[in-house]
Amino acid sequence: MLIKSKHKIISLVVCAALLFCSFLSLAFSADATSGDTIFVKVNNGWSTSNIYCYMWKNNGGSGNENHSWPGIEMTKVSGTDNVFTYTVTDDYTKIIFNTGQGGKQTQDLTYTGNGGDGKIYDLGAGTWSQSSPTASTAPTASITPSGDNTVYLKNSAKWSTPKCYMWNSGSDNNAGWPGVNMTLVGDDVWEYTPSKTFSYCIFSDNGANQTVDLTAKYGFIYDNQTKSWSEYNPGPVKVKSYKATPSTKIYTGMEVVLSAKAESTDGAVSYRFSVNDTVLSDFSAKDSAVWTPAAAGDYTVNFDFKDSAGNEINRNLSLSVLSDSDVTAPIIKKVTPSDSSYIRKGTASAISVTAGGGKTGTNLLFYKYVIVAPSGSQNTAYYTLDNYYSFTPIEEGDYKISVFVQGSDNTTVSKTVTVTSIGGDLPTDPTDPVYKSGDVNKDGVVNIFDATYIQMYLAEFSGYTVTLELGDLNRDGVITITDVTALQRSIAEYS
Secondary structure (H helix, E strand, O other), X not given: OHHHHHHHHHHHHHHHHHHHHHXXXXXXXXXXOOOOEEEEEOOOOOOOOOOEEEEEOOOOOOOOEOOOOOOEEOXXXXXXXXXXXXXXXXXXXXXXXXXXXXXXXXXXXXXXXXXXXXXXXXXXXXXXEOOOOOHHHOOOOXXXXXXXXXXXXXXXXXXXXXXXXXXXXXXXXXXXXXXXXXXXXXXXXXXXXXXXXXXXXXXXXXXXXXXXXXXXXXXXXXXXXXXXXXXOOOOOEEEEXXXXXXXXOXXXXXXXXXXXXXXXXXXXXXXXXXXXXXXXXXXXXXXXXXXXXXXXXXXXXXXXXXXXXXXXXXXXXXXXXXXXXXXXXXXXXXXXXXXXXXXXXXXXXXEEEEEEEOOOOOOOEEEEEEEEOOOOOEXXXXXXXXXXXXXXXXXXXXXEEEEXXXXXXXXXXXXXXXXXXXOOOOOOOOOOOOOOOOOOXXXXXXXXXXXXXXXXXXXXXXXXXXXXXHHOOOOOXXXXXXXXXXXXXXXHHHO
């Protein structure tokens, strides 16, 4: 009897253990396993601009969710009728699909994993099913169309310091929060090209007014007012920059430099610049033009791009021109020679200034010219009534010319241009310019963007080419990261 009781107790323990194991098996099979792919079909009238997936474990709380509300933005599966996907990063049991902060959402749903009840949720039917897009149609987390490795921001909200933070995980990001400063392309469009591919990004105003966690969409532009993505360069021609210098406080008779840069997978790019209906420079390899407005008013500046295969794209800027007829402060409208021009060593060079404003007191304008040679030596400068000055460069290299214009009330403005003294013939063909060593992106200026350009070239990003003449800064016959360091040091010394 004692033996039977013992066997009975053992049997009960074994049964209890088996039951407990079965319970654990059921519990674990109900989890969404890390690496699972979730799909949702948006067919219930929701807007498909932004679809988010919020997931959490049964016990909830910080650390038990895939991200703070509204979760992670899902990626639309190409070639499908509004099907979105998300790859699970942990073992979650609960899920809510939604359209973002303050938007529409499902009730709390139970997710049972790819091996359970199914992996696509039909919003219209309110049910899970096994049917899902094939693996070949499901994109990765980030989207890269046409080889464009850049993310763009349309700064409709007028942020002062747009930044981009990108990441794959907590330890794999582009920089510490709030990320990296973005570069102005033109017309409130900003860009950032990371050195590697990241799956997610956040745009912010130097950490404030940040977006929700976004799926990185390379080649797309995010509008921080409408909070939506759209493809920025839909064709082969990729616009890299377009701008007017200056873009504000433009006065009649002031020289405005229009410049642009683009690349194409289908051949060389030509540029056309026009203001309203007047063409300043028709399609050619020349990537800049000068516009001098004669009358005050509002103008539309058009930048047209066309590659050798005939593909075209357009960008435009809206500019306002003011009259200086009653402006008190002096205004510098034009300095000749212009920035990045060339002068001949040993030959007298004339500096001329076109100025305006200064409508106060005697209405006189006074001029001063400070010239710094490549060696660092400079002239002794005094104010004069002459709006021109002559000097003879005796060194080869960059001369910095600073022009000061002062009104009769001692209000002063200045402008600095850098010209290069060379011993040979000056370039005469504007379509075949002479670029300075280090100006690898050929925008006429040597700055930190050239260092970044070399890094992109070394990382073998598509569309980045560097000639040995411009990129071999240390003259060792190859272009390496050492040249990037040399260029950065040079920029720091002369800035």
